[in-house]
Amino acid sequence: EAGVAQSPRYKIIEKRQSVAFWCNPISGHATLYWYQQILGQGPKLLIQFQNNGVVDDSQLPKDRFSAERLKGVDSTLKIQPAKLEDSAVYLCASSLGWEGSPLHFGNGTRLTVT
Amino acid sequence: QKEVEQDPGPLSVPEGAIVSLNCTYSNSAFQYFMWYRQYSRKGPELLMYTYSSGNKEDGRFTAQVDKSSKYISLFIRDSQPSDSATYLCAMIRRGFQKLVFGTGTRLLVSP
Numbered sequence: 001e002a003g004v005a006q007s008p009r010y011k012i013i014e015k016r017q018s019v020a021f022w023c024n025p026i027s028g029h030a031t032l033y034w035y036q037q038i039l040g041q042g043p044k045l046l047i048q049f050q051n052n053g054v055v056d057d058s059q060l061p062k063d064r065f066s067a068e069r070l071k072g073v074d075s076t077l078k079i080q081p082a083k084l085e086d087s088a089v090y091l092c093a094s095s096l097g098w099e100g101s102p103l104h105f106g107n108g109t110r111l112t113v114t
Numbered sequence: 115q116k117e118v119e120q121d122p123g124p125l126s127v128p129e130g131a132i133v134s135l136n137c138t139y140s141n142s143a144f145q146y147f148m149w150y151r152q153y154s155r156k157g158p159e160l161l162m163y164t165y166s167s168g169n170k171e172d173g174r175f176t177a178q179v180d181k182s183s184k185y186i187s188l189f190i191r192d193s194q195p196s197d198s199a200t201y202l203c204a205m206i207r208r209g210f211q212k213l214v215f216g217t218g219t220r221l222l223v224s225p
Contacts, residue, residue, distance in 0.1 A: 040122065
C-alpha cells in the first residue's frame, strides 16, 4: 500500500510571500487532515476534510491559510502572506474515516520563512 | 491546561534497558489511544493502537491504558539504538476523528 505523498519536502520563502503544499492521501481514505508541527511540539490540527467537505477548520488562521480538496482526493494547503511564525513542518494525514480510525502521515513539508 | 500532557525529555537510556513513556490527559471522552514514533525529518509512524482501557503487546512494545486515572503508557523492552526517536502519544474522543497529540518525548538509546 502506497503511503501519503507530500510535496515539496522543503521550502524556503521570505515573509509576505505565498506558498502552496500538495498532498495525495492513501487510496480509499475518505478523511484527509493537515497538521502543523512546530519544532519541539506535537502536531496541531489545521483542517480536516471528509471526502471534499470541511469537517473542522477551527484552528486554521483563515486570514492567511486556505485549503481545498478537489474531487475528494488530492489536497492543497496555501499560505498567503507568510509570517515568520509559520515556519514549521506541515504534515498531511489520511484515514478510513470511521470513528477512532488511526491516521497515517506523510513525511511533511518543512517550511522556513525568513 | 493542555488536553494531553507529555514530558518532552530527552530520556537517555543504555541499550537493552526497559523504557517507560507516559502521558496524562484531562478529557474523559478520549476513547481511542495511539502511540506514534517519529524519526528526525520523517512523519509520525503509527506504533500502537488501543481502544478503551487495557493492555496491548506487539513484539518489544506494550501499550497500557488506565482510563480511571487518565494515564497511558508505552513500554519498550530490550531497547535498541534504532529506537532513538520522538514518541508521540495521541488520542481521539468518542464520536470524533480528530487526533490530539502530546508534545512528544525524545528517546535516546546509547550503544
